[in-house]
Amino acid sequence: MTCEEAEVLIHALIDGELDAGHAREVEVHIEGCAHCAVLMKEYQEIRQAIAESDLRYKAPLELRRKIEKALPQPQPQAAPSRRSVLRGFAMGSAVSAMAATGLVAIVLRNDDEQRIENEVVSAHLRSLQAGHLIDVVSTDQHTVKPWFNGKLDVSPPVIDLTAQGFTLIGGRLDYVNAREIGAVVYKRRQHVINLFVAQTANTERKTAKVSTLQGFNIRRWSDRGLNYWAVSDLGADELSEFGDKFESAMRANKEG
Amino acid sequence: MVVNASQDDPEKARRFREAALPYLDDAYTLARYLLRDAADAEDAVQECYLRAYKHFDSYRGPAMKPWLFAILRNVCRAEYARRKTAPTAVEELPEGGDQTPMWNEAPETPEKQMLRRFDGDTVRRLVAALAEPFRETFVLREIQNLSYREIADVAAVPVGTVMSRLARARAMLRSAWLAEQEQAK
Structure with a gap:
């Protein structure tokens, strides 16, 4: 084999695209050719460096939004309007009236729930890539909360749980179930917790359910017209603790 | 329903x-x-x-x-x-530009030396500076992790062309890498 040939085939060898016979030929050439051996080593180093650098870009949220808007909406009849949700907040007893007037609550089927949990875990994974975690960086709930206003129909509750051992580190807009939703980001030690919050027309309170998906724990609950998914690689016990602390802080807020 | x-x-x-x-x-x-x-x-x-x-x-x-x-x-x-x-047209390589022998790109006698590591922005810049269609092939392979077959399908060229473009792309990137390293000294 000539150097000229080897200089092309080296790359296919590095990429694992050569069959055993050709791979052997290239290897034999490299053993006897210092020039090609050095080249191959350098290419491998560059390849390694490329693999270790984050050369990817993240699609701007605005682009995601434009594409989402251009596609037909799923369950268009079920998307609650801001008003219907607010009405649900304001008058608990109005829920039955809403049902009577044909505003049917979204009841997720099991496979839908499963699919959404999958999406929530994907969103969590996406958020862990470099530079993707947080749109607004702040440990102050009074900074994070207003940041969501105007970006979402219903902004998620932002609660400071530092005293309870969960540090608020910021917020982010994300996409789950073809809708823009808020993610409030907490940390315990080195573990990130994404708390995804989406509105629902169903104002019924649903107690927490913990499940595991792709090695992540998910604690899901619903309260006062909002669905919550807390996702983390924290153990199920600590994630439950997070959810309990969050829910009791919410109750304290309501009473206070 | x-x-x-x-x-x-x-x-x-x-x-x-x-x-x-x-x-x-x-x-x-x-x-x-x-x-x-x-x-x-x-x-x-x-x-x-x-x-x-x-x-x-x-x-x-x-x-x-x-x-x-x-x-x-x-x-x-x-x-x-x-x-x-458009008035500010980006200069393109002429058709068949990838036929140029690649050994013109690399210094004749590479010396044994450790390649320097650059930060992400520098590497992005070096990759972005590669000429079409080598940049395309390179990005599909190294950043998107497509197989040669998949790259061939995306770019609508034979696998052999993918191989030669990738070889040329890496040779050009290596030269640019060494030049950057020289400059940074």
């Missing part, structure tokens, strides 16, 4: 979302490298997804990512054509 014709679209949209939207960052990354402009990349990806949705009924494979990329690449080529007629 009554099933009627008007529900076909939301159902198609749902399947399309699940299949195609997970690759949005990948598509945007490819468009950024192909067009080297953030706003143009955004437009191209949006157009790509709309075209992909339109043709989604006839989609039978290959894998979703190369399929989307093939569409995106066509959108980007239309953008090149537009730029060529």
